[in-house]
Amino acid sequence: MITNPSKLINVRGTELLAGDTREQYRQKLARITLDSMAQFVGLLDANGTVLEINQVALDAVGIKLSDVEGKPFWTTFWWQVSEEINATLRDSIRRASQGEFVRWDAEIYGRAGGKETVIIDASLMPVKDERGKVVFITAEGRDITEKKAHEREIARQREELAELDKLTQFFANISHLRREATEREVQLRAEAELERQRLQLSEDRLRAIVETTPECVKIVAADGTVLHMNSAGLAMVGADYAEMVIGKSVYDLIAPEDRDRFREFNRRICGGEKGSLEFDMIGLKGVRRCMETHAAPLQNSDGSIAQLAVTRDISPRQEAEEAQRRLAAIVESSDDAIASKDLNGVVTSWNKSAEKLFGYKADEIIGQPVMLIIPPELHQDEPMILSKIKRGERIDHFETVRLKKNGERVDVSLTISPVKDVHGKVVGAAKIIRNITENKKVERTLRTTEKLAAAGRLAATVAHEINNPLAAVTNLVYLSRRDVGDAKKVAAYLELAGRELDRVAHITRQTLGFYRDTSSPVRFNVAQVLDDLLLLYATRLEVRKIKVVKQYDEDIQIRALAGEIRQAFSNLITNSIDAMPTGGSMIIRVSKSHAWTNSGAPGVRITMLDTGSGIAPQHMSSLFQPFFTTKEDIGTGLGLWITRNIIEKHGGVIYVKSRTGPAQHGTVFSIFLPLEGKDNGPGPNRMTAASSKSAISSGVANE
Amino acid sequence: MKIIVVDDEPIIADTLVNILTGEGRDAVAVSNGKSAIQWAEMIRPDAVVTDVIMPGMDGIDTAKAIMKFLPNCRIILFSGQAATSGLLAKVRAEGCSFEVLAKPINPDILLEKLKIQ
Numbered sequence: 153m154i155t156n157p158s159k160l161i162n163v164r165g166t167e168l169l170a171g172d173t174r175e176q177y178r179q180k181l182a183r184i185t186l187d188s189m190a191q192f193v194g195l196l197d198a199n200g201t202v203l204e205i206n207q208v209a210l211d212a213v214g215i216k217l218s219d220v221e222g223k224p225f226w227t228t229f230w231w232q233v234s235e236e237i238n239a240t241l242r243d244s245i246r247r248a249s250q251g252e253f254v255r256w257d258a259e260i261y262g263r264a265g266g267k268e269t270v271i272i273d274a275s276l277m278p279v280k281d282e283r284g285k286v287v288f289i290t291a292e293g294r295d296i297t298e299k300k301a302h303e304r305e306i307a308r309q310r311e312e313l314a315e316l317d318k319l320t321q322f323f324a325n326i327s328h329l330r331r332e333a334t335e336r337e338v339q340l341r342a343e344a345e346l347e348r349q350r351l352q353l354s355e356d357r358l359r360a361i362v363e364t365t366p367e368c369v370k371i372v373a374a375d376g377t378v379l380h381m382n383s384a385g386l387a388m389v390g391a392d393y394a395e396m397v398i399g400k401s402v403y404d405l406i407a408p409e410d411r412d413r414f415r416e417f418n419r420r421i422c423g424g425e426k427g428s429l430e431f432d433m434i435g436l437k438g439v440r441r442c443m444e445t446h447a448a449p450l451q452n453s454d455g456s457i458a459q460l461a462v463t464r465d466i467s468p469r470q471e472a473e474e475a476q477r478r479l480a481a482i483v484e485s486s487d488d489a490i491a492s493k494d495l496n497g498v499v500t501s502w503n504k505s506a507e508k509l510f511g512y513k514a515d516e517i518i519g520q521p522v523m524l525i526i527p528p529e530l531h532q533d534e535p536m537i538l539s540k541i542k543r544g545e546r547i548d549h550f551e552t553v554r555l556k557k558n559g560e561r562v563d564v565s566l567t568i569s570p571v572k573d574v575h576g577k578v579v580g581a582a583k584i585i586r587n588i589t590e591n592k593k594v595e596r597t598l599r600t601t602e603k604l605a606a607a608g609r610l611a612a613t614v615a616h617e618i619n620n621p622l623a624a625v626t627n628l629v630y631l632s633r634r635d636v637g638d639a640k641k642v643a644a645y646l647e648l649a650g651r652e653l654d655r656v657a658h659i660t661r662q663t664l665g666f667y668r669d670t671s672s673p674v675r676f677n678v679a680q681v682l683d684d685l686l687l688l689y690a691t692r693l694e695v696r697k698i699k700v701v702k703q704y705d706e707d708i709q710i711r712a713l714a715g716e717i718r719q720a721f722s723n724l725i726t727n728s729i730d731a732m733p734t735g736g737s738m739i740i741r742v743s744k745s746h747a748w749t750n751s752g753a754p755g756v757r758i759t760m761l762d763t764g765s766g767i768a769p770q771h772m773s774s775l776f777q778p779f780f781t782t783k784e785d786i787g788t789g790l791g792l793w794i795t796r797n798i799i800e801k802h803g804g805v806i807y808v809k810s811r812t813g814p815a816q817h818g819t820v821f822s823i824f825l826p827l828e829g830k831d832n833g834p835g836p837n838r839m840t841a842a843s844s845k846s847a848i849s850s851g852v853a854n855e
Numbered sequence: 856m857k858i859i860v861v862d863d864e865p866i867i868a869d870t871l872v873n874i875l876t877g878e879g880r881d882a883v884a885v886s887n888g889k890s891a892i893q894w895a896e897m898i899r900p901d902a903v904v905t906d907v908i909m910p911g912m913d914g915i916d917t918a919k920a921i922m923k924f925l926p927n928c929r930i931i932l933f934s935g936q937a938a939t940s941g942l943l944a945k946v947r948a949e950g951c952s953f954e955v956l957a958k959p960i961n962p963d964i965l966l967e968k969l970k971i972q
Contacts, residue, residue, distance in 0.1 A: 616908070619935025620864050623959035627870030630962040634877055648866060695910050 165207075192230075192262070192272065192293035198286045200225045200245035209293070213266035225291065230260040233269055241274075248276035248289045262295065271297045310364060343428070343446050343462075368443075368463040371450060374422040376401045376415070379458060388465060390435035397436075407432035407440065421447045421459040430466070442470040489585040492571060495542060497522045497534060500580060509587055511557030525554045527561060541570045541581040551588065563592040599797065602790035606719055616691065617659045621652035628652070659688075675711045678756055678825075679704040679742050681718050685725055686740075697735035698728075704742045708756045710827050712802050717825070720798040723791040724760050724821050731764025731819065738762045745824055748805065755804070755826040762819055766812035775808060799823055857898050858882040858969070861891040861905035861917060871904065874962045880969070888912030888920075895921045895928070902929035902969055907942065907955070915946050918953055931968060933958050 161168040166183045186193055187207035195204040202220045210217060213229050220228045226241045237258055244254040255275040262270035272293035279288035368385030372378055378397050381389075389405055391397045397405075406414045410431040417429045428446045435441065447461035483490050489506035493499050499522050502514040510517075510525055517524065526534060530552060540547055547568040554564050565588045571580040628649040635641045679702075686693070686700060693700060710717075728738050738761065745757035767775065774780045776796045799806045804825040811817050858880050862868040868884035875882035883898070885891045889912055891905065903921055907914040918930045935958035943955060956965070 616935045619958040620867065623933075623935070624864065624866045624870060626959040627867065627874060627962060630874055631870060631877075634874070648870075652866070691908075695908060697910070 191295070192291075194225070194291040196225050196245070196276075196289040196291055198249050198289065200242075200249070200289065202228065203288070209262075212262040212270075215266075229266060230262060233259050233261060244274075244276050245289065248278045249286050251278050251280065251284075251286055253277055257296070257300075258293075260293070262293075270295050271300045340428075365462075368461075370402075370461050370463065372402045372418060372459040372461065374418070374457065374459075376403050376418060378402050385463070388435070388441070388463075389433065390437035390439060405433050405435065407434050417445075417447070418459055421449055421461075422457045424449050424457065441465045442467045486584075489587070490582070491522075491585065492580055492582040493522045494580040495538065495578070497538060499524075506585065509556070509562065509585065510554070525556075527553055527555050537568060538581075541568060542578055544570050544572075544578055546570065554585070562587060563589045598790060599794060602794045603719070605790065606722070606794075614659065614688075617688070618656050621655040624652045625649045672713075673711050674714050675709050676714045676717075678708050678710055678717075678758065681714065682721055682740055682742065682758075685718065685722050689725060689729060692729055693738075696729060696732060698732050699735075699737045701737060701739045703739065705744055708742060708744060708827075710756055710825055712825065713798075716798045717802070720795040720823075721758070721760075723795045727791065728760060728762035728764060728819070731762055731766070736763035736818075747824060747826060753803075753826045753828075755824050758823045758825070760821045760823075764818055766817040766819055767808070767810040768812055772808075772810065799825065802826070856880050856902065856969070857900040858902045858904060859891055859894050859898070859900045860884045861886070861888065861903065861909070861914065863887060863906060863909040867906070871962070871965075875966075875969075878966055888914065888917035891917050892920050895925060899925060900928060902931065904931045904933065904965070906958075907932050907934035913942070915942055915953070919946070919951060922951070929969070930954070931956060931965070933960050935959075 166180050166187065168177065168180050168184075172180065186204070189206060189208060192209035192212070193206045194202060194209060197203055202223055202225050205217060205220060209230070210220075215229060225231070225245065226238055231238050231241050237260070240256065240258065244256065247254050253275070255273070257271060258274045259269050259271050260274075261268070262272065273296045275292045277290045277292070278286040279290060281287045363382055365382065366384050368381065368388045370378060370381040370385050378400055381391075381394065381397050386392075386394060386397060389397060402418075403411050403414065413429065414431055417427065420427060426446075426448045428444065430442065430444050433441050433443045442465070443463050444466045445461045445463035447459050449457045450460035452458055484503050486503060486505055489509040490501075490503045491499060491506045492501040499517050499520055502512070502517050507513055512524070523531060523534065533552065537547060537550075547566060550566040550568070552564060552566060553561050556562055565586045566583055567586075568581050568583040570578045571582050573579045628645040632642045632645045632649075635645070682702075682704075686702075725738075732738075739759070741757075741759040741761075743757050743759075745755050747753040747755055768782075771780070771782065776792050780793070781791075796806050802825055804823060806824075807822045808819065809822075810819040858875055860868045860871045860875070860882055862871070862884075863886050865884070865886055868886060872882040872884040883894060885894055887909060888905075891903065894900075895903065903918065905914040905917055912920075914932050914934070918932065921928055922930065930953050932953050933956040943953070946953065954968070956968075
């Protein structure tokens with residue numbers, strides 16, 4: 153630099169003179185070096201007092217060396233930006249004076265004659281004498297304002313990117329089948345924005361971002377060689393260090409079935425197109441991940457084009473979508489009709505089976521009130537259902553009737569569950585509608601079967617009662633023929649035969665009343681029906697030594713299907729008789745009562761108690777089920793089922809309690825029947841069925 | 856030929872005895888199983904004609920008890936009830952077999968049965 157020391161040179165007040173000694177010359181050179189350095193340099197004593205400051209530093213704030221010489225460094229103009237900065241300096245000087253090299257970033261006055269601050273990379277270097285004692289401290293400061301600004305900019309960009317990532321992640325998280333298209337669009341837009349952002353960034357910023365981004369950023373050559381991959385990418389593919397991937401073929405990382413697609417994709421990108429692709433990656437450690445990549449062509453310095461790709465792991469999203477798709481497929485292909493509605497009773501979804509069952513296409517009923525499929529007389533059910541749903545309750549197997557599009561009615565069993573949003577708030581209801589028309593048909597057949605079986609059992613009872621007098625008459629006729637000449641004897645035989653025939657007539661009058669006119673309700677006396685039955689079973693009761701106690705309230709009349717009520721009572725009485733093969737007691741009570749439900753309707757309560765063997769606890773729950781029997785040789789298993797059916801059909805309720813203890817055993821059936829029984833058909837009034845079921849389970853008193 | 860007729864309905868037992876006596880048989884009427892066994896021990900009948908369903912001891916148990924001490928005694932059961940078949944199945948399972956006639960019995964058929972040894 154200074155090539156000719158003989159020439160007179162003046163640099164910032166330092167004059168190199170021809171007559172300078174070697175010593176002086178070197179000192180002056182040092183001075184010039186110091187003064188012309190671009191960074192701020194100074195020399196302090198061990199206490200931080202200013203000895204030397206270079207010219208650049210003085211010029212930056214427009215002061216002279218004499219202004220600061222001999223003063224503590226922290227009192228100088230540069231350091232008066234803030235108390236905090238000043239304190240840091242003082243602390244740093246203290247540490248440096250103890251022999252520590254201190255380095256920090258500080259904001260000081262240092263530009264435009266002291267009007268503006270700069271950021272410096274400040275350092276204090278202790279200078280020690282031969283004995284190791286700190287005697288001087290050199291102070292240095294390099295202006296890093298620009299660099300800081302860069303860094304801030306990069307940080308800002310990084311934050312923006314993170315925001316974008318969060319945004320795309322957010323959309324991935326709320327991915328919903330219906331919104332898939334929109335989500336995809338938003339995502340692509342976000343990705344495009346990301347791309348635009350990236351392109352805007354300068355190379356080193358890009359590098360910084362590339363290294364810190366949580367996604368895999370890689371550059372792949374046209375032949376599939378991985379040229380670069382960031383650390384997130386390396387982690388994703390399971391590489392412990394870059395060389396495990398860089399320079400290797402990218403295809404080794406692609407699932408075999410996706411390799412051809414990826415090859416084609418790479419060809420397209422390296423041909424200058426942009427694009428995205430979903431593929432399965434199999435990492436170096438064998439982990440399969442579903443990836444989504446967005447790639448753009450990147451021109452290398454040699455003019456060749458490589459693929460620059462940002463790839464992310466969408467396995468979790470994929471799984472969620474897959475689960476949702478699977479669920480949707482299940483719902484769609486379910487044999488049961490599945491539909492949902494909002495809290496206003498508007499249909500919001502409708503599967504294939506629902507279309508088939510009701511005849512409404514999904515697009516014609518979605519958005520319509522659910523009332524469309526509810527028969528007019530059951531419209532009052534809907535607010536009841538909705539209010540239960542709003543309380544978050546579930547409705548299980550509610551048997552009712554619904555309307556098809558063509559006006560036909562269909563017997564259905566509904567299971568309705570509340571649908572809650574993420575906050576647990578009920579927003580609608582999902583219902584499974586099962587067509588139980590077939591079940592109903594089977595039930596009706598069973599009911600007929602049981603009627604016939606009951607008739608058969610009745611016929612057997614009647615046969616015995618009739619066969620006895622007939623046997624007597626047969627014998628008397630035989631004797632009359634034999635003794636035909638003896639008028640007196642014959643008269644006596646005929647007298648006896650006549651009495652026996654009266655017995656037959658009485659029995660037929662009693663029993664044939666059973667099946668007389670069962671189609672419409674009539675008013676009849678409950679006690680009378682029970683008495684008729686007890687008369688019919690008198691022999692059986694007598695044979696078994698069963699004592700019958702009757703406790704009847706005064707004449708109670710109900711309006712009901714007399715034949716059916718007789719059948720119900722008859723089933724209970726014969727069950728009691730069967731439960732007491734070795735004798736016992738039976739108490740039959742008839743009293744005025746009121747419904748136990750809200751209606752409080754007046755009615756009659758019939759209690760039948762026996763001291764029989766009782767019902768085993770494990771049988772209690774299936775007692776009223778069809779085909780449940782403990783008497784396999786003689787029972788159809790339909791008796792109690794039909795009994796409950798009859799009682800409920802009349803708006804009544806039946807309870808049972810039973811004990812099987814060695815000392816106390818027996819069964820009580822308690823029946824309530826309203827005075828004015830409903831005679832609605834089977835089915836519609838199934839809420840009572842549910843209540844009687846629970847009553848049975850709660851009313852069990854087994855020992 | 857000595858015959859015991861058992862039926863809880865006296866009119867049936869009495870008329871049957873009347874018919875059998877008219878045909879020259881030595882017949883006696885009782886109304887329950889217990890007295891049937893007592894009479895059987897006393898008169899050692901050739902045949903017992905009994906109803907199945909009776910209060911107290913039924914016809915089958917009565918017949919079984921009599922067969923114990925009179926193994927060659929003819930037993931004819933008669934019943935008007937379908938439930939009898941269940942009782943008979945039980946008896947068969949125990950290794951006995953009885954003839955059962957449905958009520959009402961035609962007296963001529965009963966007389967025929969009693970003729971065949």
